[in-house]
Amino acid sequence: MNQKVLQTLEYDKIKQQISVYLVTPRGRQxxxxxxxxxxxxxxxxxxxxTKDALDIWRLKTxxxxxxxxxxxxQLKRLKIGAVLNGKELAAITKVLRAAGRIQRFFAQLTEEEVELQSLDQLAQQLETLPQLTKTLLRSLESDGHVTDDASTKLAAIRRSIRQTELHLRSQLNSLIRGKNAKYLSEPVITIRDERYVIPVKQEYRTRFGGVVHDQSASGQTLFIEPAVVVELNNRLRExxxxEREEIQRILRELSAALAPYITEIAENYxxxxxxxxASAKARYAQQLRATEPRISQKNQLYLRQAWHPLLDQQQAVRNDIMLGQDYQTIVITGPxxxxxxxxxxxxxxxxxxxxxxxFxxxxxxxxxxxxxxxFADIGDEQSIEQSLSTFSSHMTNIVSILKDSNHQSLVLLDELGAGTDPQEGAxxxxxxxxALAASGAEVVAxxxxxxxxxxxxxRxxxxxxSMEFNSQTLEPTYRLLVGVPGQSNAFEISQRLGLPLKIVAAARSLTTQQDQDLNQMIQDLVQKRQQAEEEKIQLQQHLDEAAKLHQxxxxxxxxxxxxxxQMLQQAKTKANELVDQATEKADKIISQLRQLRLTAGQGVKEDQLISAKTKLDQLHQPVTLPHNRILRRAKLAQQLQVGDDVMVKPYEQAGVLLEKTGxxxxxxxxxSLKMRIDEANLEKVKLPTQTGKARSSFKSASQVHVSPTLDLRGERYEAAMTKVDRYLDAALLAGYESVTIVHGKGTGALRSGITKYLQQNRRVxxxxxxxxxxxxxxxxxVELK
Known part of the structure; x- marks a missing residue:
């Protein structure tokens, strides 16, 4: 397809509207x-x-x-034997995990008997590598941080680091408290050159011994590593x-494990x-309310109530357009x-x-x-640089179109012949x-x-x-009238502007009645043709539905x-079994009666006959079975309803159902919290009633073991921010109204980060x-809501 028509018809704007729904670089490509x-x-x-994706969005949202x-x-680096860092490995892990999710998603659609045409076949081509994915997920967090679960050695090293840091802080705390506080600029512990230090006033620099690592801008404060903790700092650095060495070893192993699957991972991507x-195209179609077009191999176009996709849907005028079946060329005239x-x-x-x-x-x-x-020649493309007038520009385009058009071409010509003498232009x-008709092209001009x-x-x-014109408002309606040539509407406009009726009537009499009747006849035929087309489509839809229903x-x-x-055979088999059993029991009863007659020597007594008759009656089997009301009541008792007491399994907390949201x-x-919980994580329970006391769904602070104070001193920035987020969740579940976060003074970076986080947290x-x-x-x- 030539690039000029894409630019003329603003094809790139359609692509821009689709781009907002993409989430992967490959999709954008x-x-x-x-x-x-x-x-x-x-x-x-x-x-x-596109249809598959749209059906999925409609079913699953x-x-x-x-x-x-x-x-x-990353895959190119793996191919040459490079070791990837945590973030690079995490990005590959995300691709593998997404591949697994997509494959499971389509397997579920198959179980639910959702009919698809193409995307399910693509899902079968995914290589999920479950064992390798599991290892990567266990070893790495989403930001590339290597977890303690990556290896037992790493977990032991980090335990040693935490213990050493705890010992270090204990030693330094003993130095900054009590009588020694007067020698310090402020009683805090901070870090310089990755070593724990304390801020000592310049005049007391020899008070604690040790090593000076830094000084304040004014020179009045020295950041000193006291002699008593030098060995502990050395141990911590070791x-x-x-830890760094073990992390590098883990990254090396994970990179080596991925290397054999470079092709599979690239294909997954x-x-x-x-x-x-496909999802982006479907979401765009959903937003546009677009439909799936049928494909005509004979190039017979029929657009039902079509509108321009770049116009406002509420205001865009819809038109029926037919081309290629009854006529090959449409000439649209009008003002x-x-x-x-x-x-x-x-x-x-x-x-x-x-x-x-x-769509x-x-x-x-x-x-x-x-x-x-x-091909499209639309608009005024006059060029000063090329010394082309409007007419010359149009002719240049048309010459190119005439050269390349054939029976597989669609040609759109705007203001054909304009820009020159009217007689010559016509x-x-x-x-x-x-010429275009001779080439076999379909043309709208x-x-x-x-x-x-x-x-x-x-012809x-x-x-x-022509385009419809409202003679009452003297404005166009933008509706296409096929079969009716454009009119100047001079009579209606002149009459509305005050021209005497006699003059207008005289002018009308000068136009031939035959022309007016012919225009009306053509318009009626076109309307009937469109009506027949609509009825054909509706009948085909009914026929398809009937055929599907019949199937x-x-x-x-x-x-x-x-x-x-099968049921008849099973019933016959069962009936034969019952008959055989009944016959066997009846034979035994008859045999017993005979034995009684022989042994009694006289007639059988009445009570003996009644007993035998009872045994025979007991051989009858009931046809219907009673409903199992106990099971039904038990099932109903487990159904969730508004106001029920439930146990939220992930949090091990009791709560009350407010409403069903999905x-x-x-x-x-x-x-004091309201949360949306999946039904699978809820279990209906009965809580003991407490007279005169409000029911609480939370455990006490002592039960959940949450301290009212979070100490972050000495923590690295990223780890500290993660702990703050988790701690506030725990404090809210524990029912605290306020908590204290100790972050120290130090450089102020941690305090600034915590302040920014608290400003953005809606729970604060x-x-x-x-x-x-x-x-x-x-x-x-921090005061909590």
């Missing part, structure tokens, strides 16, 4: 490469993937595809070096991009600002979208062709349309020349069209007959620095 295709197989495959990074550079691209140009662009852009595998902004049942080329326009109305009426496979009924009937035969999701009151009511006797600016008191 596929969108950049998106272009109309003339291969029917390619088009049908792309449309099938979710597509389990996270945001991914471009892992191709543990930290061992490519396939995930395909899913992302300016009537909507002729936007109609051309709508037709061209929708055709480009369909050949790109996108189109038109009603269901619309048909598109497959054109090898679409003659040129007629000659150009004849707009013009002002009245001569082309007669041309469209006389075979050619029809007039389902046939399958169900066959299945019913098979089940009936198919399998409930809003639960946990103390307020916060302030602690009183001077409780740490001052080295601690923050």
């Amino acid at each position: 596929l969108l950049d490469q998106l272009a109309p295709s003339a291969d029917e197989t390619v088009i049908r495959t792309a449309l099938a993937r 979710d597509f389990p595809l996270p945001k991914l990074s471009d892992i191709r550079p 543990h930290q070096a061992n 490519r396939l995930l991009g395909e899913f992302d691209f 300016n600002t009537g909507g002729k140009t936007i109609t051309l662009k709508t037709l061209g852009l929708i055709q480009l979208m369909g050949q790109s595998g996108l 189109i902004p038109a009603y269901e049942g619309s048909r598109l062709g497959i054109f090898a080329e679409i 003659a040129l326009a007629i000659a150009i349309l004849d 707009t013009t002002h020349y009245p001569e082309l109305k007669a041309y469209a009426f006389e 075979p496979a050619t029809i007039n069209a 389902e009924l046939s399958q169900n009937f066959d299945q019913f007959n098979q089940q009936r035969e 198919k399998h999701q409930w809003e639960v009151q946990l103390g 009511k307020s916060f302030k620095a602690a009183p001077p006797n409780a740490g001052g600016s080295g601690a923050t008191i």
